[in-house]
Amino acid sequence: MNSVILKTTSKFLFVLMLIFSIWVLIRGHDAPGGGFVAGLITSSAFSLYVIAHGVERLRKVVVLELSALLCTGLICVTVSSITAWLKTLPFLTACWVPLGSFFLGTPLLFDLGIYLVVIGSLLIIVIALEEGGG
Amino acid sequence: MLVAICSGFVLSCIIPWLVKPSKNRLWSWILAILPLILFVYFLHFLPQVMQGEKIFYRFPWFEAVGVSLSFCLDGLSWLFALLITGIGTLIVIYSGAYFGAHPEIDRFYSYLFIFMASMLGLVLSNNLIVLFVFWELTSLSSFLLIGFEHQKKGARTAAFQALFITVAGGLALLAGFILIWVYTDTFELDVLLAQQDILRQNTHYLAILSLMLIGAFTKSAQFPFHIWLPKAMEAPTPVSAYLHSATMVKAGIYLLARMHPLLAETTVYFVILSSVGGFTMLLGAIQAIRQTDMKALLAYTTIMALGSLVFLLGSNEENSIKAAVVFLLSHAMYKAALFMAVGDIQKRTQTRSLRKLHGLRKAMPVTFGIVLITAASMSGLPPLLGYYVKELVYEANLAAPIASQILVGTVMLSNMMLAMLGMLLIIKPFFGKEPAVTVKEADPQMWFGGILLAVMTIILSFIPLLLYQVLIEPALSIIMPTHVHEKAHEVSFWPALTPSFALSVITFFGAIILYLSRNWVRQGSTALNALFSRYGPDYLYYRIMEGIAIIACWQTRWIQCGLLRVYLGITFLTVATVLLTASFFYPGGLPYITLPRVDWISAFLSLSVLACAFSTLMVRTYFSGLVFLGLLGMTNALIFLINAAPDVAMTQVLVETLIVIIVALNFYKQPPIPDLEKDTINSSLIRAFIAVSSGVAVTILLLNVVQNPLDLSVNDYYLQNSLPLGKGGNVVNAILVNFRSLDTLGEILVVGIAALGVYGLLKRKSGRGEKQS
Numbered sequence: 031m032n033s034v035i036l037k038t039t040s041k042f043l044f045v046l047m048l049i050f051s052i053w054v055l056i057r058g059h060d061a062p063g064g065g066f067v068a069g070l071i072t073s074s075a076f077s078l079y080v081i082a083h084g085v086e087r088l089r090k091v092v093v094l095e096l097s098a099l100l101c102t103g104l105i106c107v108t109v110s111s112i113t114a115w116l117k118t119l120p121f122l123t124a125c126w127v128p129l130g131s132f133f134l135g136t137p138l139l140f141d142l143g144i145y146l147v148v149i150g151s152l153l154i155i156v157i158a159l160e161e162g163g164g
Numbered sequence: 165m166l167v168a169i170c171s172g173f174v175l176s177c178i179i180p181w182l183v184k185p186s187k188n189r190l191w192s193w194i195l196a197i198l199p200l201i202l203f204v205y206f207l208h209f210l211p212q213v214m215q216g217e218k219i220f221y222r223f224p225w226f227e228a229v230g231v232s233l234s235f236c237l238d239g240l241s242w243l244f245a246l247l248i249t250g251i252g253t254l255i256v257i258y259s260g261a262y263f264g265a266h267p268e269i270d271r272f273y274s275y276l277f278i279f280m281a282s283m284l285g286l287v288l289s290n291n292l293i294v295l296f297v298f299w300e301l302t303s304l305s306s307f308l309l310i311g312f313e314h315q316k317k318g319a320r321t322a323a324f325q326a327l328f329i330t331v332a333g334g335l336a337l338l339a340g341f342i343l344i345w346v347y348t349d350t351f352e353l354d355v356l357l358a359q360q361d362i363l364r365q366n367t368h369y370l371a372i373l374s375l376m377l378i379g380a381f382t383k384s385a386q387f388p389f390h391i392w393l394p395k396a397m398e399a400p401t402p403v404s405a406y407l408h409s410a411t412m413v414k415a416g417i418y419l420l421a422r423m424h425p426l427l428a429e430t431t432v433y434f435v436i437l438s439s440v441g442g443f444t445m446l447l448g449a450i451q452a453i454r455q456t457d458m459k460a461l462l463a464y465t466t467i468m469a470l471g472s473l474v475f476l477l478g479s480n481e482e483n484s485i486k487a488a489v490v491f492l493l494s495h496a497m498y499k500a501a502l503f504m505a506v507g508d509i510q511k512r513t514q515t516r517s518l519r520k521l522h523g524l525r526k527a528m529p530v531t532f533g534i535v536l537i538t539a540a541s542m543s544g545l546p547p548l549l550g551y552y553v554k555e556l557v558y559e560a561n562l563a564a565p566i567a568s569q570i571l572v573g574t575v576m577l578s579n580m581m582l583a584m585l586g587m588l589l590i591i592k593p594f595f596g597k598e599p600a601v602t603v604k605e606a607d608p609q610m611w612f613g614g615i616l617l618a619v620m621t622i623i624l625s626f627i628p629l630l631l632y633q634v635l636i637e638p639a640l641s642i643i644m645p646t647h648v649h650e651k652a653h654e655v656s657f658w659p660a661l662t663p664s665f666a667l668s669v670i671t672f673f674g675a676i677i678l679y680l681s682r683n684w685v686r687q688g689s690t691a692l693n694a695l696f697s698r699y700g701p702d703y704l705y706y707r708i709m710e711g712i713a714i715i716a717c718w719q720t721r722w723i724q725c726g727l728l729r730v731y732l733g734i735t736f737l738t739v740a741t742v743l744l745t746a747s748f749f750y751p752g753g754l755p756y757i758t759l760p761r762v763d764w765i766s767a768f769l770s771l772s773v774l775a776c777a778f779s780t781l782m783v784r785t786y787f788s789g790l791v792f793l794g795l796l797g798m799t800n801a802l803i804f805l806i807n808a809a810p811d812v813a814m815t816q817v818l819v820e821t822l823i824v825i826i827v828a829l830n831f832y833k834q835p836p837i838p839d840l841e842k843d844t845i846n847s848s849l850i851r852a853f854i855a856v857s858s859g860v861a862v863t864i865l866l867l868n869v870v871q872n873p874l875d876l877s878v879n880d881y882y883l884q885n886s887l888p889l890g891k892g893g894n895v896v897n898a899i900l901v902n903f904r905s906l907d908t909l910g911e912i913l914v915v916g917i918a919a920l921g922v923y924g925l926l927k928r929k930s931g932r933g934e935k936q937s
Contacts, residue, residue, distance in 0.1 A: 054814075060893035062810035064900065070818035077825045100916050107909060122905050126891060133891045137901040140908075144901070147912045151919030152822065158926040159829040 033082070040082035047075035055145050065141035069148025076149075077156050085160050096154050103146030110139035166221060166233065168202055169288065172281025176274040188269050189609065192260020195273055196253045199280060203249040206242060213242045213638045220290065220354070230351045236290035239638025240421055243489070244287040244414070246635075247496050251410045252280045254613030258504055259402040261609035262511065272312055276406070279305035283411050287418055292341040292351040295419075299337065299383070302415060303330040306407050310399040322395035325705065329392045333382025337419075340375030343368060357425055373427055376419065377436065384416030384470045387444045388701035394451075394463045401507035404459065409466055409499030417470065417492065420477045424643045429480050437478025442574045444471030449581035453682070454689035458506045458516045458589070462499065465542070465585055468578060469495045472557075475575075481563060482640075487556035489639045494549035494621065498538035501617040502589070505534045508610050509593060518588065522596035527604070532594045534614040541621050543586030543675065544579060544668070548625045551668070554579055558664035576671055583675030584682070591679075733851070736858045743861035747868060766806060772799045787831060794824040811896040 051071035058064030080088045092099075113136050114123035126135035175198055182191070212219060216239070223233040237245070256276065263269050282301035289295040304327070311323030345351055347366050348359075366372070380386075385393040396408055407413070420437075427433060448468030455461040469491070476488035508531045509524065510516050525532050537548070544550040561571040624635075678685055723734075762770075776796035783789045797820030804813035886898040900908050 058894060058897045059891075062814060062894060062896075064811065064894065064897040066900070067811065067814045067818060070815065070822060074818060074821055074825075077822065081825070081829075100919070103912070104916065107912065111905075111909065122909070124902050124905075135891065137892075137898075137905070140901045140905060141897070144908065144912055147916055151915045154919040155826060155922045156829070158923045159826060161926075 065144030073152035100150030106143030110136040176277035196256040199252040337379025380416035405503035441475030481560040483560035521593035543583035580674040
């Protein structure tokens with residue numbers, strides 16, 4: 031779409047939305063948010079960017095291959111599920127590591143995995159549509 | 165023991181990274197180290213197995229349904245394990261030379277190791293369900309192996325037929341196992357074997373028996389399921405040597421042997437096995453005679469051998485079972501060697517046809533030696549193993565209580581034909597005039613395995629006591645626990661003057677006569693075969709396949725017509741019907757409608773939703789409809805927000821936005837879609853009906869839910885435990901990624917797959933677009 035206003039504003043909005051999505055991802059543990067929502071926000075950001083600037087620019091911005099995003103997400107999810115096996119616990123048991131008063135654990139990795147999968151999937155769909163299939 | 169079995173699987177996963185086609189030969193020697201290690205590992209259990217000990221390994225898995233990973237190494241499984249790993253080693257070495265620098269050789273080794281590991285798991289398994297899992301794994305891996313040359317249509321069809329038949333048998337087997345569980349409450353074989361008569365005295369013995377026999381017969385190529393085995397000769401020769409002579413087809417035999425204490429020794433068992441086995445035996449022999457391709461000949465003789473094994477296992481005589489075990493061993497050895505020899509000949513002379521081969525005796529002396537020894541074992545010439553088997557069989561059948569003449573006659577006839585075929589294999593390719601083109605001896609790596617097996621045959625024939633005590637006796641005492649231990653039994657392979665010797669002599673002369681008149685015999689066999697191919701099981705199989713395809717086409721044409729609105733209409737109509745009928749039968753009765761007291765903002769939002777919905781109906785273009793639908797979704801999100809569900813509200817807002825964007829992109833980029841004015845009254849009425857009924861159904865459902873007392877115990881559990889167990893304050897997130905993470909795992913997998921599907925659909929370069937009215 032050849033709109034100057036859209037092009038300019040989308041650049042700023044894009045960055046803002048990405049920062050926002052990461053914030054939502056991290057705060058999801060204790061307040062409304064989480065992996066799904068953050069992924070959707072990122073996808074909206076990318077859709078806005080793609081409508082304004084076109085697919086080639088978007089591919090340059092998203093340096094990684096889309097399938098790499100999808101697969102990294104699935105790997106995160108799988109790794110977080112099977113770490114329980116190291117402690118001979120059943121599949122998908124959550125394992126926590128205390129850091130002071132803060133806990134790091136496999137559900138966080140799981141959430142990150144969800145985030146990446148959602149971004150990857152929606153980007154694949156949007157880019158396929160934008161490139162004009164059929 | 166678990167490590168031993170899983171090592172094959174692990175190795176098969178890493179092979180693709182290791183093996184390069186150019187270094188095939190080197191890698192075949194390296195990879196053969198694993199089966200060799202396993203062979204030695206199993207061998208070191210020799211003293212314990214000879215004492216009759218059983219070595220168990222258990223790992224709890226699904227205790228709730230009685231499935232645990234339990235394995236048991238006893239005489240029978242030990243014999244099989246040695247065969248699997250020993251011959252496996254030789255086959256891996258052989259494949260190195262057979263394939264040369266085949267580009268997909270890494271895949272071949274992977275499949276081969278998966279197969280070997282599955283077969284090991286099958287024979288070692290002590291739990292019926294675990295046995296079934298490995299059974300199916302062997303079917304799958306043999307499918308992959310048979311269809312290895314997947315460019316050839318013949319290979320693909322053969323692989324599919326093998327898979328279809330063995331998997332169908334596998335289903336019957338599973339049904340049989342579950343029946344056993346229903347009546348004995350256990351899947352563990354050692355528990356079952358401790359109470360021997362438990363299955364025989366069961367009222368459902370016949371059902372269990374028939375199901376298990378179907379499973380065993382499909383795998384071991386008995387009539388009428390034998391049709392997949394000759395076609396499986398499309399597989400490369402190493403595959404045939406391993407799967408279709410030494411191991412996979414023996415899985416059914418193993419099952420019969422293993423369940424022998426539980427199921428055998430009834431008349432019906434004897435009758436079924438003897439008749440099916442005997443018929444298969446004769447059938448295989450007759451079909452084998454008319455073959456000119458050596459590999460096909462060996463395939464049919466394998467069917468013969470399997471038939472005789474089934475035949476032998478059906479009887480209650482100790483000699484029969486003894487013969488079965490020895491025959492198992494000798495057949496595995498000679499068949500594998502013969503297949504390998506045929507591969508040698510094919511590699512050097514580019515042909516397998518008996519008509520074209522002659523005079524290779526001087527050119528390929530080693531191969532000639534291998535074939536001489538192993539085919540002689542096949543024919544049953546003294547003093548080799550085969551002769552011992554035949555003697556035992558004759559003794560057993562002479563002493564059989566029922567119909568001994570028929571049994572002896574059947575066995576004699578098939579033995580004659582088998583001996584004739586052995587002679588054919590020895591004489592035809594190797595004697596006669598020298599070949600026109602100079603032929604070299606096969607690669608040493610290729611005859612290495614064959615020579616080893618031939619030498620083993622000779623050793624075992626000349627040291628029968630070794631054979632007996634070490635290999636046969638332990639297996640025998642597993643199959644027939646009531647068998648009397650005969651430690652100092654004088655076992656001799658040399659002819660002695662007994663009635664069975666007379667029968668053997670008759671057989672031998674009969675074979676010579678058959679050989680000399682082989683053209684006559686061939687014509688007779690071809691005539692019989694013509695009859696079979698018109699009305700036989702192969703024909704039936706093809707008709708069944710065609711029938712399935714026809715029904716599938718008809719059904720697909722009817723239901724899947726390609727129009728999205730039809731799919732949606734059917735889906736919604738079905739949901740509405742199900743919900744409405746369920747709510748009529750619901751004991752709580754139909755709900756009543758009351759007007760609840762709401763605050764003004766909820767009322768406002770609900771009215772906005774209604775307004776959006778009406779506007780969607782009224783608009784004239786799809787794009788405006790889309791906008792109003794989006795607005796409807798956003799208003800829904802506000803309703804969620806008002807009712808203290810911020811996560812859901814956020815998700816709804818974003819999903820709505822993305823839906824509008826994606827559908828709008830679709831509108832712009834896809835071929836133009838028809839306008840709304842083109843609808844007729846009829847289609848509008850149908851759609852109105854579907855919409856209204858769905859709406860009413862969902863409303864009734866929701867009213868029912870709201871008006872019934874609410875059970876909040878699950879809610880309370882999550883609210884209380886979110887912070888201590890889930891270590892997070894956001895209950896919704898804790899449920900998603902922690903408490904119910906398995907569901908979420910499934911959901912994101914689906915999201916990923918959907919994305920790939922959309923990508924695939926959109927990237928197809930054909931001109932078809934989906935009609936989206």
